[in-house]
Amino acid sequence: MTGTLRILRSEFDRLIRSLSLWIVGVTVGAVAAVSALTSSIQILGQGSVESGGGWACMLDGMRTGLALTVFALLVTSARSLAGDHESGLLRMAVTRSVSRPALVLGRLLVAPLPILGGLLASFLGAWLVARSQLDFGPLIEEGYEILSAEELRGEVTLGLFATLPALVALWAFGLLISACSRTAVSAVATTLVLFVAFDLIKESLSQESLYLVFASFAPSLSDSSPLGEAAQVVQGFSDRGFSDELLSLAMWLPWAQALLIVGAAVAVIRSRTL
Amino acid sequence: MASFAIHSLHKSFGSVKAVQDLSFEVHPGQVHGLLGPNGSGKTTTLCCALGLMRPTKGSVEVLGVSSRALHRTGGRLGVVFDQPVLLKRRSVAANLAYHAMIRGHKGGRTHDEVLDLVGLSDLKKRRAGALSLGQGKRLALATALAGDPELVVLDEPLSGLDPVGTREILALISKLAASGLTLILSTHRLHDVEPVLTHATIMVRGRRVATGPLSEILGQGEGLLQATVQNTPLALEALSRMGGWQVCGQEGSVIDVDLGSSGAQPSELAEVLVKAGAGLVRLQPAGQRLADAFDRLVAQESARK
Secondary structure (H helix, E strand, O other): OHHHHHHHHHHHHHHHHOHHHHHHHHHHHHHHHHHHHHHHHHHHHHOOEEEOHHHHHHHHHHHHHHHHHHHHHHHHHHHHHHHHHHHOHHHHHHOOOOOHHHHHHHHHHOOHHHHHHHHHHHHHHHHHHHHHHOOOOOEEEOOEEEEOHHHHHHHHHHHHHHHHHHHHHHHHHHHHHHHHOOOHHHHHHHHHHHHHHHHHHHHHHHHHHHHHHHHHOOOOOOOOOHHHHHHHHHOOOOOOOOOHHHHHHHHHHHHHHHHHHHHHHHHHHHHOOO | OOOEEEEEEEEEEOOEEEEEEEEEEEOOOOEEEEEOOOOOOHHHHHHHHOOOOOOOEEEEEEOOEEHHHHHHHOOOEEEEOOOOOOOOOOEHHHHHHHHHHHHOOOOOEOHHHHHHHHOOHHHOOOEHHHOOHHHHHHHHHHHHHOEOOOEEEEEOOOOOOOHHHHHHHHHHHHHHHHOOOEEEEEEOOHHHHHHHOOEEEEEEOOEEEEEEEHHHHHHOOOOEEEEEEOOHHHHHHHHHHOOOOEEEEEEOOEEEEEOOOOOOOHHHHHHHHHHOOOOEEEEEEOOOOHHHHHHHHHHHHHHHO
16 A cells, blocks of 8 residues: 555656646646637627526536546556656566555556646636636526526536546546556557547447446547536536436446456556566 | 575576576675676566566565565665666656655665765756766666665666776775675676676576686686697697597687596696697686686586587
8 A cells, every 4th residue: 555655646746747747737728718718709699698608608618628638638647657667667666665556556546636637727717718708697598597507506516526437437548558558659549549439439339338438428529428418408408417327327337447447457567577 | 594586487488488497596795796698588587586577487585575576675675777767857866856755665875875875966956867877877876775775686787888987887886885785786797897796696598507606606617727829720629639628718829728527637738739739838727707707607508508
């Protein structure tokens, strides 16, 4: 356990000091802001929304920011073990005070930092723009209140909470590919190709795609995340939201899948030559 | 108890036998050289010993711990790999701090003491990527020495170094050896490391051909003579006609002859050369250097094959 904590601490230290990750964070925020701005122009142009347009505008920005965050998470986690294998850091660690499983577990535990960082950057970028352009009151269209502000806030919060587990599982997926790869470049390429390939075909897989919940429910190019569903609700396009069944799938299944994936990554790291 | 013990180690890659039935021990206070030409299995041996690779057969214990659980040595082991493992964008001091974070073990030498020991105190704030190769190797050694290691393993510590860098690293190794630290050096630079070694294991084609105190390894060539002659071809022909001894080297007019276990006396060898008209100028015991012993052992191993 102490080895896991040592790796967690050292990885946290490296992420915090990584200039490129700060640049990615700022980019995520900026892209979320631009997306929110585009959305606000559209909403204002339509003129049908009398109040509460800020929610949809903010969610559009956040979805774009989080989609970018997903790619940044995949690249960072895929580079992690494979890159350190190349540089010799893994060898160094196991000859000091760190067990092989701790190499993976420590890197898994550091996941909340980039995930929350991406979430915060997306939120700030989108919220600042949405707040400056529109209001966060009840959703009123043509004089009718469709949803109250509290209901809208509840939908957005639920969508966010249901999206986060998928991000943790995606981070674990990147670690598994990283554990199997010899170089950082091949790990990153494999991870991105697999994720984008699945993203492109998941619509046609329909129900079967749900078996890979972590990839199905992550914000991406073809977004079917809980946050995407919440966006439909706050725009007044849907009053149903996520079904309870899908919501519980999104909330719990990714954790189990993340554990399985990490177990596989530990098994690979235990048996491979470092 | 041995600080480092390898028992009947075998490692194969498919049909290639990289290490075969290797056994040796390193005891506290020794400076032990794991020597051999490129491809002799030194690095594979170290990889198995350090738990980086699974041996096909055999076992390794480092500081009383199995090689697959070296994390249990609790920072008592320091390893310096061929390529220094450094965070190149960070300063010398930050690299030490990072390695300390992973090592976890507190106590022992402070970072300032260790930088002083390796002669990098003035470069504390310099980026690791801006260091020369020699300085980088010294920093890597510093990361291994920080804390309180009992055993330090150095894989090819002199590779890629110029004469100045080589001298610096050797001086540092001598200083560490004098302090009583147990060291294992894996290298093919025999001439350079000979002055600092107390013990050695010599490997050829994955097999151990000698192990023990350096004095014993050098002493194994007691029957080695060096003959200086005027007519080398004639001398070589005469020597090859007579059995019992073995010509194990020749450079110009100087021929190395190993009487080995033939029971022949130097006087008999002199007689043969004189009778052959080779113009014997001088016959003397060969000055035993590690490189000479190594050549002899390699020749014996080749002959055995």
